[in-house]
Amino acid sequence: MMDFYIYDTSLRDGAQSEDVQLSMPDKIKIALRLDNFGIQCIEGGWPGANPVDNDFFAEIKQYSLKNAKISAFGSTHHASFRAEDDPTMKALVASRMPIMTIFGKSSEKHALDALRVSPAQNLELIHNSIAFLTRHAEKVFFDAEHFFDGFKANKDYALEVLKNAHKAGADTLVLCDSNGGTLPSEVSQIVRICKKELPEAAFGIHAHNDCELAVANSLAALEAGATHIQGTMNGVGERCGNANLCSIIPIIEVKLGKKCLPGDMLRQITATSAYVYEVMNMKPFARQAFVGKSAFAHKGGVHVSAINRDASLYEHIKPEEVGNSQRVLITELAGRSNIVSLARRFGFHLDKDEPVVKGLFHELKTKASLGYDYAAAEASMELLLLRKLARRGVRNFFTLKSLRVFETKDEAGQPLAEATVAVEVEGVVEHTAATGQGPVNAMDIALRKALSSFYPKISELSLRDFKVRVLTIGQEETSRNHDLFSPENEKIPARNGGTASVVRVLIESADMRGAWVTVGVSYDIIEASWQALADSVTYKLYRDEWQSHNNTDNE
Numbered sequence: 366m367m368d369f370y371i372y373d374t375s376l377r378d379g380a381q382s383e384d385v386q387l388s389m390p391d392k393i394k395i396a397l398r399l400d401n402f403g404i405q406c407i408e409g410g411w412p413g414a415n416p417v418d419n420d421f422f423a424e425i426k427q428y429s430l431k432n433a434k435i436s437a438f439g440s441t442h443h444a445s446f447r448a449e450d451d452p453t454m455k456a457l458v459a460s461r462m463p464i465m466t467i468f469g470k471s472s473e474k475h476a477l478d479a480l481r482v483s484p485a486q487n488l489e490l491i492h493n494s495i496a497f498l499t500r501h502a503e504k505v506f507f508d509a510e511h512f513f514d515g516f517k518a519n520k521d522y523a524l525e526v527l528k529n530a531h532k533a534g535a536d537t538l539v540l541c542d543s544n545g546g547t548l549p550s551e552v553s554q555i556v557r558i559c560k561k562e563l564p565e566a567a568f569g570i571h572a573h574n575d576c577e578l579a580v581a582n583s584l585a586a587l588e589a590g591a592t593h594i595q596g597t598m599n600g601v602g603e604r605c606g607n608a609n610l611c612s613i614i615p616i617i618e619v620k621l622g623k624k625c626l627p628g629d630m631l632r633q634i635t636a637t638s639a640y641v642y643e644v645m646n647m648k649p650f651a652r653q654a655f656v657g658k659s660a661f662a663h664k665g666g667v668h669v670s671a672i673n674r675d676a677s678l679y680e681h682i683k684p685e686e687v688g689n690s691q692r693v694l695i696t697e698l699a700g701r702s703n704i705v706s707l708a709r710r711f712g713f714h715l716d717k718d719e720p721v722v723k724g725l726f727h728e729l730k731t732k733a734s735l736g737y738d739y740a741a742a743e744a745s746m747e748l749l750l751l752r753k754l755a756r757r758g759v760r761n762f763f764t765l766k767s768l769r770v771f772e773t774k775d776e777a778g779q780p781l782a783e784a785t786v787a788v789e790v791e792g793v794v795e796h797t798a799a800t801g802q803g804p805v806n807a808m809d810i811a812l813r814k815a816l817s818s819f820y821p822k823i824s825e826l827s828l829r830d831f832k833v834r835v836l837t838i839g840q841e842e843t844s845r846n847h848d849l850f851s852p853e854n855e856k857i858p859a860r861n862g863g864t865a866s867v868v869r870v871l872i873e874s875a876d877m878r879g880a881w882v883t884v885g886v887s888y889d890i891i892e893a894s895w896q897a898l899a900d901s902v903t904y905k906l907y908r909d910e911w912q913s914h915n916n917t918d919n920e
């Protein structure tokens with residue numbers, strides 16, 4: 366038995382988000398994943414509103430869901446029809462979904478200005494629509510749209526709407542902060558009054574995030590007695606979004622010690638959030654509470670020093686509880702503790718005072734201050750660490766003997782890039798040339814050609830992303846850092862901004878085992894790209910060798 370009823374509206378209100386457009390198969394994929402995750406009710410869309418939603422309701426019937434019931438959403442019937450003749454009501458019934466949710470106006474202003482019906486007529490629309498649908502669904506939920514604004518304008522009318530909906534047979538009265546402008550203290554107070562006026566009714570909350578308060582408002586309602594919470598995965602939704610279930614669910618389970626998911630499904634929430642982002646074709650929000658990439662990422666040396674002693678000193682819950690993990694970042698704000706922690710991740714137990722830690726600390730910190738973003742390029746950081754520790758066979762798989770890149774135009778005036786590369790592998794020099802779509806592509810093709818006879822698996826490597834960023838670190842900053850660190854520190858020659866700026870290149874590469882990111886920094890974009898490319902290829906070769914070495918050991 367769950368303490369709270371989670372109602373997901375990602376496929377309906379989430380799809381009202383400006384940057385979300387879901388196909389029918391996308392909706393099915395998300396619904397199946399949310400069912401698996403343990404959501405109790407999934408609002409599929411508005412039957413009759415568009416072909417995708419119609420197809421979704423037809424298709425979802427082919428699946429037997431283990432946790433969720435699907436709800437079909439719509440409005441109260443139109444004033445010009447009787448409930449039984451209204452197209453929206455008919456489409457809801459035709460969907461044959463077990464749960465039907467309708468929204469109706471709970472503010473006089475909305476009845477008068479948006480619907481252009483009298484407040485008394487609005488009450489009739491609500492009553493007739495709910496009474497009609499209760500004959501066709503297992504449950505009917507009533508979304509009291511603009512409830513909090515309506516209550517503040519005319520408390521008696523807003524309460525009359527709820528009483529009317531309850532009398533008509535609505536199973537849950539869902540109080541909506543449709544414009545997202547209500548404060549938690551108001552939500553709390555208003556929900557308590559509603560519960561007092563209708564002690565036998567079940568209450569829900571549907572909050573929007575226009576004041577960044579949707580989660581806080583949902584929790585305020587829940588603490589005041591609401592048991593049904595509507596929200597979306599990752600908080601997607603119209604305007605600034607809906608209450609984020611990826612925050613509400615962990616708060617209910619971990620902070621309040623109540624249940625809203627079966628068993629230990631909470632551990633799946635980070636993966637489920639990522640899946641929904643992927644299907645919605647959205648970039649995940651790194652700083653998202655609980656499930657974001659940065660939710661348990663530690664950058665400051667002081668923090669890392671403390672978490673190495675006890676993670677709870679800077680973590681409010683254990684990341685594993687929500688299926689996330691701790692990350693320690695190596696940046697200009699790192700201390701030696703960051704290095705110790707990083708090394709431990711790769712299986713090396715180092716002491717903070719070991720010379721190798723000090724050396725690594727200086728090198729990583731100086732490079733970070735010069736623009737090498739090791740938080741983004743973890744593969745480059747791993748290579749640097751392993752090289753410094755001279756462990757795990759990170760060797761020079763190849764030595765660059767020469768590199769020439771030039772650009773010309775073909776007869777049609779199109780740009781043509783050509784690269785020639787000479788590399789030495791175990792005493793043998795290989796010299797190749799290639800043309801490409803741009804200088805980096807040409808360099809990439811030429812390098813792989815040169816290495817392919819030595820390392821045939823190089824053909825598995827693909828470059829997935831290439832990002833260039835002009836850095837704004839000033840020259841003064843570089844010299845200040847040189848005072849701070851040892852003289853052998855890498856120096857980047859003077860830069861004057863504009864076209865002489867230093868650039869950072871990040872390359873994301875992949876093979877069948879996964880993806881990795883490498884970095885290069887220089888005032889010369891070709892050199893920065895070369896550094897990132899060389900690290901990418903080295904990382905692939907090192908990982909393959911390490912893997913086959915481990916497999917041999919295990920046989």
Ligand SMILES: CC(=O)SCCNC(=O)CCNC(=O)[C@H](O)C(C)(C)COP(=O)(O)OP(=O)(O)OC[C@H]1O[C@@H](n2cnc3c(N)ncnc32)[C@H](O)[C@@H]1OP(=O)(O)O
Binds near residue numbers: 415468479
């Ligand atoms: C708070 C919310 O998020 S509610 C959900 C909002 N979501 C959507 O609107 C997405 C789906 N909507 C649609 O596809 C279309 O709006 C449709 C198919 C539902 C209706 O399209 P149309 O018939 O062309 O109407 P249109 O969208 O221009 O206007 C909305 C109509 O709904 C009516 N309406 C609005 N709220 C309600 C309500 N609670 N009860 C009954 N009717 C309502 C409006 O009065 C208006 O009808 P009118 O012009 O006759 O007064």
Ligand SMILES: CC(=O)C(=O)O
Binds near residue numbers: 378468508509510542
């Ligand atoms: C019902 C709904 O989506 C709202 O009031 O915001």
